Amino acid sequence: MSTYEPPLPPEQQPPSDGYGAPPPPPPPAPPQGGGGYSAGTAWSFGWNKFTGNLGSIVIAVLVLVAVQVVVQVVSYFVGDSLILRWVISLAGWVLSMIIGAGLVRAALDITEGRELDPKTLLTPNKLGEVIVASLLISVATFVGLILCVIPGLLVAFFTSFTLYFLMDRQELGAIDAIKASFEFTKNNAGNVIVWFLLCLATYIVGFLLCGVGLIAAIPVILIGTAYTYKTLNGQAVAA
DSSP, X not given: OOOOOOOOOGGGSOOOOSTTSOOOOOOOOOOOTTTTOXXXXXXXXXXXXXXXXXXXXXXXXXXXXXXXXXXXXXXXXXXXXHHHHHHHHHXXXXXXXXXXXXXXXXXXXXXXXXXXXXXXXXXOSOHHHXXXXXXXXXXXXXXXXXXXXXXXXXXXXXXXTHHHHHHHOTTOOHHHHHHHHHHHHHHTHHHHHHHHHHHHHHHHHHHHTTTTTHHHHHHHHHHHHHHHHHHHTTOOOOO
């Protein structure tokens, strides 16, 4: 008696582990940095958010300008005391750093869909780290400018996102935020350069409008830079 059994049709055969098995699909490609980003879009975002939060933003900018004016006026009337002038200038510098960090935090809040709270300007988090980072950057930039100008400009360029990293990522200290800004700027140099050139043009136009245009130019630049930071880091930005 024959024991021959006909083979099963292909659709009923069990899967094979041999060489005939199809290869697994390739892994997905890694995301590309800066995908979908453009400096023009960042500027438009900054302008739209500025006009949408006009009252609060103008107050914020006027507070920053008022601090600078008060420091200059007080420094003028203190007389010839170099020590007192130095103390007043230092106090003004610290206040400017605090308000500057508050403006950065407010710009990040806007990109995250939160309303601008004027109290944020005077109560940013991580004040100690902000002052340390600002001091380190100021000293490094000053030394670079003395040496040959270009090194100072490079320091200012590569550390330009330090406050954004400090305000956005709570785990970072001053040194780590400076390093993160350096890596971020290096990896996105083309987009960042184009954005900063657009910022420079915006600032010049604002200045030429009797200085009044800076009330619009500064917020547009800050919010657009926050958009640039978020987008090039692959983070979502609120419409």
